[in-house]
Amino acid sequence: MLQIQDLTYRIAGKTLLDGASARVAAGHKVGIVGKNGAGKSTLLKLITGELHWDAGSLKIRRRARLGQVAQEAPGGPTSLLDTVLAADHELQRLERAAETETDPDRIAEIHVRLADIEAHTATARAASILSGLGFDGEAQRRPCSSFSGGWRMRVALACTLFTRPDLLLLDEPTNYLDLEGVMWLENFIKTYPYTIIIVSHDRDLLNSSVTAILHLDQRKLKLYGGNYDNFEKLRREQLAHRRANIARQEAAQKHLQSFIDRFKAKASKAKQAQSRVKMLEKMGPLDSILEEKNFSFEFPNPKPLAPPLFTLDQGEVGYSAGHPVLQRLNLRLDMDDRIALLGQNGNGKSTFAKLISGRLDIMAGALKKSSKLTVGYFAQHQLDELNMDGTPLSHLKARMPNIPESKVRAKLGSFSFGADKAMTRVADLSGGEKARLLFALMSLDAPHILILDEPTNHLDVESREALIHAINGYEGAVIMISHDRHLIEACADRLWLVHDGTVTPYDGDMEDYRKLILQARATSRRKNKKPAAREKIRSENPELARLKRQSEKLEKKIKGLTAEIAKYDRALKNPKLYIHSDPKAAAALKKFTAEKLDMTLDLEEFEEEWLAMQEEIEGMEK
Secondary structure (H helix, E strand, C coil), X not given: CEEEEEEEEEECCEEEEEEEEEEECCCCEEEEECCCCCCHHHHHHHHHCCCCCCEEEEEECCCCCEEECXXXXXXXXXXXXXXXXXXXXXXXXXXXXXXHCCCHHHHHHHHHHHHHCCHHHHHHHHHHHHHHCCCCHHHHCCEHHHCCHHHHHHHHHHHHHHHCCCEEEEECHHHHCCHHHHHHHHHHHHHXXXXXXXXXXXXHHHHHHCCEEEEEECCEEEEEECCHHHHHHHHHHHHHHHHHHHHHHHHHHHHHHHHHHHHCCCHHHHHHHHHHHHHHHHHCCCCCCCCCCCCCCCCCCCCCCCCCCEEEEEEEEECCCCCEEEEEEEEEECCCCEEEEECCCCCCHHHHHHHHHCCCCCCEEEEEECCXXXXXXXXXXXXXXXXXXXXXXXXXXXXCCCCCHHHHHHHHHCCCCCHHHHCCCHHHCCHHHHHHHHHHHHCCCCCCEEEEECCCCCCCHHHHHHHHHHHHHCCCEEEEECCCHHHHHHHCCEEEEEECCEEEEECCCHHHHHHHHHHHHHHHHHHHHCCCCHHXXXXXXXXXXXXXXXXXXXXXXXXXXXXXXXXXHHXXXXXXXXXXXXXXXXXXXXXXXXXXXXXXXXXXXXXXXXXXXXXXXXXHHC
8 A cells, every 4th residue: 555665854953764674564553652852743744745765765555535634624614514524526416417317327427336335324434433423413414513623623633534545644544633632532543444544643543443553753764563552562672672783892892902901012912902803893883873852851749738729619610600511520539539521522521620720719518628729631732822932941940930940941841841951942843741830830839639621632652651651650639631541541540520510530440431421322323223113103193193103104214225336336337238239238237227316216215305394393393
């Protein structure tokens, strides 16, 4: 599918790829990993042709369709479902042609191709993808313009997934998803029938979904079979082996040099010394390993407070009087608690975090906390609130006005900002470095509670591991909202579920929660497929009940016709029908095409009648 050979790419005098080579076979799921700034996203742009390399070659299988998420989120009055359907340009073109074409041969070709791309399942597939990404049936009918930027980026992702390209390129697709969406995406990638190349720092996603890891390191590419854990194990073993070889070579060189130094001046040993000089020269320079820095940071520990840190009794919180987002809040938090909030986006996780951090006032009930309690709050939107023209040093100095600069720099150093990075403009920092700056600012006052709302979005794997160590070494309480299952499993000792307008302790682990989500989705699909129960219909007015019975009959007809059309699609794929020298084949082709066309017209008529009936039913139910 993809072959990269001796690829070199430079930008602004910096070499990101230098003679890099790799090969990705068709149907494989490959995760690209490497440090932030190594050039992972640049590699994707080279694959799509958005950038061009300086030397080497990059070849993609002929006629392979590429797909990537649009950088701009879709907007406008078009519904989410129609937006996703419109993303498949071939489907739209064929369906328009099928409505106007009159030549039987061309009609046959169109319907064969429509069958090949499974056009009859398009609406169901689009709805299923949107549902997996967090949009229920009602949301799918709403216009794109009614959603925020983050939610519209999910629609952009849905559009790309729906088109089912031969080579699907994904760049940090989990950044706009909640935990439930990530779980769905993991399964989608695993069952995707074509090739996927994904840039991600999500360890669980890379462990559960990919078949190989492409490591971008020191401007080279190396492909490892298996998931991320397997890559990490092999990488450690290879580095240990190289270090051992270097140590042996270094010892041998020292031994030879020692002999030369001792005996080079003695005539009796001159030949032996000269021989060893030649041996030393043949050994060449020592192999080298660019040692990876042990990246780490730590949160300062707070002064102890008497338990509990806070209690909620029948609490309610929201944004407008009389309309609480969360209610019936009866919770308690202690210094040693590590809480992960579970629940779909939009259920109120961030609202709860704002209540605890003091950014929202309680509307009803009681919130009791110590007057000395301090809270550190991290949220992704705070990245945009940083002064882009400032530096990490200027940001901390503004918060530490009477502290010597040496101590301010020491504080920055504890978050891995060396002398050069301390003076770098914020605008020139990577997303992960900006996040670390926020961690430093958040923890300046040694808060008793850390609230972390999606803290890993811009962190690479190494930074995520450092965050895990920092959380586990911190002696205050932590409340985290994250789609990173590895972070939750490594740090949280309690789970709280935000659901049905309240927050309650969840008695289970992450695997139990995953099963709960899958079960809920299966139940939802069954409900959507089943008509209303007959007992309910009998209890309604006779006209409404009659319409619903007719609707059920129409649904059965539509289902039956759809199945019949699918049979004709399969029959029309038979190449023997297209032998023009065979009159029987030509007659059969004409007959099949005409019969399928009649059924397609009947199906469209039934669907229009069913839709009109649904509008009438909805009007009577209001």
